[in-house]
Amino acid sequence: MTVGIWVLGDQLWQQQSAIASCHSNKADTPIILIESLSHAKERQYHQQKLVLIWSAMRHFAEELRADGWCVTYETAESFEEPLKKWIEANGIAELRVMEPADRPFAAFLNGLNLGLNLPCALVQTPNNHFLWSTQAFKEWATSRKSLLMESFYREGRRRFDLLMNGKKPVGDQWNFDKDNRRPPKGKISPPQPLLFAPDEITQAVIETVKAADYKTFGDCDEFGWAVTRDQALAVLNNFVSDRLPTFGPYQDAMVTGENTMWHALLSPYLNIGLLQPMEVIEAAVQAYKKDNALPLNSVEGFIRQILGWREYMRGIYNHVDTDYPSRNHFQHTQPLPDFFWTGETNMNCLHQTIDTIKRSGYAHHIQRLMILANFSLIAGLSPQSVEDWFHAAFIDAYDWVMQTNVIGMGLFADGGLLATKPYAASANYVNKMSDYCKGCEYDKKARTGDRACPFNFFYWDFLDRHRESLSAQGRMSFILKNLDRMSEEEIVEIRQKAEDWRENH
Ligand SMILES: Cc1cc2nc3c(=O)[nH]c(=O)nc-3n(C[C@H](O)[C@H](O)[C@H](O)COP(=O)(O)OP(=O)(O)OC[C@H]3O[C@@H](n4cnc5c(N)ncnc54)[C@H](O)[C@@H]3O)c2cc1C
Ligand code: SF4
Secondary structure, eight states: OEEEEEOOTTOOOTTSHHHHTTGGGGGGOEEEEEEEHHHHHHSOEEHHHHHHHHHHHHHHHHHHHHTTOEEEEEEESOSHHHHHHHHHHHTEEEEEEEOOSSHHHHHHHHTOOOOOSSOOEEEEEOOOSSSSOHHHHHHHHHTOSOOOHHHHHHHHHHHTTOSEETTEEGGGOSOOGGGSOOOOOSOOOOOOOOOOOOOHHHHHHHHHHHTOSSOEESOOTTOOOOOSHHHHHHHHHHIIIIIHHHHTTTTTOBBTTBSSTTOOOOHHHHTTTSSOHHHHHHHHHHHHHHOTTSOHHHHHHHHIIIIIIIHHHHHHHHHSOTTGGGOOTTOOOBOOOTHHHHOOOSOHHHHHHHHHHHHHSOOOHHIIIIIIIHHHHHTTBOHHHHHHHHHHHOTTOOHHHHIIIIIIIITOTTSSSSOSSOOOOOHHHHHHHBSGGGGOSSBTTOSSSTTBOHHHHHHHHHHHHTHHHHTTSGGGHHHHHHHHTSOHHHHHHHHHHHHHHHHTO
């Protein structure tokens, strides 16, 4: 019986379960990779993301060939036509695919009807790109009342025996987050990211993407992302040696022109299989064991992102009902303003963040959470249009990671399944954690008047509009007391400013 393997664009790892299941029979196992144009047209994608995926797929096909596999690489309108031709030409009786990480693609795969002239069974192998299997997460989740990330993370530390001293956490604390919120005061000089000049394969993809006659976002003129496993490993090594020591303290800080700070820049590779979560965690653990001077708050803080947040977001995504993407707890319906696409806004924090994203497809976590999502939440933008935009804007965007981060963490549109309170903040936070307000024409202190910062009037308007539902969140009571102290005249003016802004956008 001939088994054929279909490798999806986010499964580019030689040990992924479908490929690994046929390692002993390389020469007789056909493999196919397909670039589907209709898939790329289904929704808008960032040009950098299209280049990354297609170039990494083409490089991975080369890597497999060099390793002795028989690889077919197709560029086609749809997936179905090349699949049918390849299955029939090779007499494939079993089509093996590793389970897709995204639910919409899993549904597409399960409904696939190729109208074949021969019997061919579709067999899906378990997705081994994550540390927790879907089943293990379900068992953990159903065994408890609260699904707090911190409890999940601690369980992960114990389960995988990471940064543990027997039953105790190394340093006698599970979490060093309080050391990781340093504002960007004084001279900040983060290292430059490790970039790669596009080779011939990448250049060819860049030309194709630039010539696209369908809607894309941003540009790919400055493409420098890794496109092979070797390059991705070089980024990981560079992170551990140059960035990890200072990763912790400035994790929440934002500085004009310093678009990556000390962040790892690893999500694009983790999300397509060029790197695996455990090897990334192990690299940090080993560095900590070797170097006594490496601060624990940086190492623990980094490991929590991958072992905690990343696994948790994926676990929750598979655990929630299929209506999750359409949730809209606050019933927000304001359309997405145009400046999300152009970056042209007088709000300097949003302008700087969106401008960077257009060029690179990247913004770090605090820009995503406390600038983009925070603004979308307090301004009352429709969660679904915000999620669509996030999908189009980011190089590392996938359904499994986007839904929980945008609908859940960023917009609280799931009503608090994931976060214990909405991440809503005024200009006070932006000013404390960035230098953006210095270069802004709005007044970071004003919530009314001509120069009032929209983050201020929207913040108080949000609290005022949702006072009743927010008072059910215990952690909001302190801040709601401040709202109670505000004069009626000021609240009326704030409501009016918010209303006028919405009407004009
Ligand atoms: C509104 C919003 C949207 C987001 N969209 C995405 C997305 O489309 N794709 C994506 O991979 N991440 C997303 N994130 C999570 C996080 O912001 C990115 O993973 C991170 O910024 C990637 O950059 P980095 O590799 O430099 O990360 P670092 O800050 O250096 O963190 C290290 C790694 O931890 C993991 N990680 C940290 N936080 C999260 C998280 N909340 N969810 C999942 N993984 C996490 C990532 O793999 C990341 O590479 C989003 C967060 C928010 C608040
Ligand atoms: S003043 Fe307001 S709009 Fe301007 S940068 Fe600060 S928070 Fe952003």
